[in-house]
Amino acid sequence: MxxxxxxxxxxxxxxxxxxxxxxxxxxxxxxxxxxxxxxxxxxxxxxxxxxxxxPEIIEEAMAILEEQKANKALAAVLRDPNTPVLGNPDGAITLIEFFDYNCGYCKRMADPMRDLIAEIDDLRIIMVEVPILSQESYEASQAALAVNMVGGDYSQVHFDAMTARGRTSVDTVLASAQTHGVNQDILRAVMTSEAIEDTITRNYDAMRSLDISGTPAFIVAGSSSPTALTDINLMPGAVPVEELRSTIEMTRAGS
Incomplete structure (x- = not known):
């Protein structure tokens, strides 16, 4: 700079x-x-x-403009109190995942994501639910976000849903939530609320603004504040966990 x-x-x-x-x-x-x-x-x-x-000024200026564009696209998501956060909510490094519960590649990333949470103390993970594959996925996301909204164990329910065999439906999410102490009737009442509809709409808007065409997609960035990111790295697809780790370390070294 x-x-x-x-x-x-x-x-x-x-x-x-x-x-x-x-x-x-x-x-x-x-x-x-x-x-x-x-x-x-x-x-x-x-x-x-x-x-x-x-000539390097053009490349540097473009990088700054891309970072500004990404921050603008993600600002509403990061400010949304119903956006689920895993790991360390005050972490110096932010990892964002865009995912769909019925995306096979997203499911493959579930265990690596859990490993990263366990391994890296200063990692904040932002879960961006973008149910793009089916109505079944949409309803599963509604239920999962309802778990988060009522203060249930979103992390457990999320990973249960991502590692379940076969298709993930609203029933998959509700059954997991019940196991972890959240009443299904409460979730059914909350999951169709305007607040949850707004969260999913914001997520779609961020996805489009960042030109993300499918799931999963990841962003690794520094956290200059809870709602502002630096050194933004967009990584589409099922990124190998080793590549995520190395990008996290490079981001930490540069911050």
Whole structure:
């Protein structure tokens, strides 16, 4: 960031110097200080030459813009009190998973995700429910989010649902919740609430804004605050757990 600011200031100074010189020339020539087409072209040429002299500024600027875009897309999800959080809620590193309960690759990631929670003390995991495969998935997500909303053990219910054999349905989630002490009737009343509909809608919006086309998808980032991320790494697909670990460590080293 410091390097980018220094280069940007150098570019600004170069272009500003050219503009001042041409403005003086225009004032002397035209009397009105308005740039001619040739003078405007000279300014554009100076700007282009400066950018070509420091091409890395474009890459760095694009990275900053992508980070801003991701933070904007995720802000509503991170601020939502009904977004489930696993691991350390105050962790310095954030891992976000976009998932569907009936996505086979998502199910394969369940045990690796549990391992990461057990291994890494400063890892905050944000669970973004995006039921895109079927109505069955949608209802399962409604029930799981209801567990979270009423203060039930979302983590246990989530991993029960992700490791269950066959299709995961609302009944799968409700049965697990009952096992962990949450009344099914309460969940059925809560799961169709507007608050849960809003949570799922926010999740869909974030997914679209980030151009995520399927599940699972992961984001590893630093946590500058509970609702702002840094060093954002988007990793689509069933990422090998070793790659997640190494990205987490690189993010920690860079934060």
């Amino acid at each position: 410091i390097r980018l600011i220094s280069v940007a200031l150098a570019l600004f100074a170069a272009v500003a110097t050219t503009r001042v010189a041409l403005a003086q020339e225009a004032a002397a020539t035209n009397g009105d200080g308005v740039f001619s087409e040739a003078q405007r072209e000279a300014i554009r040429a100076e700007a282009l030459a400066a950018i070509l002299a420091y």
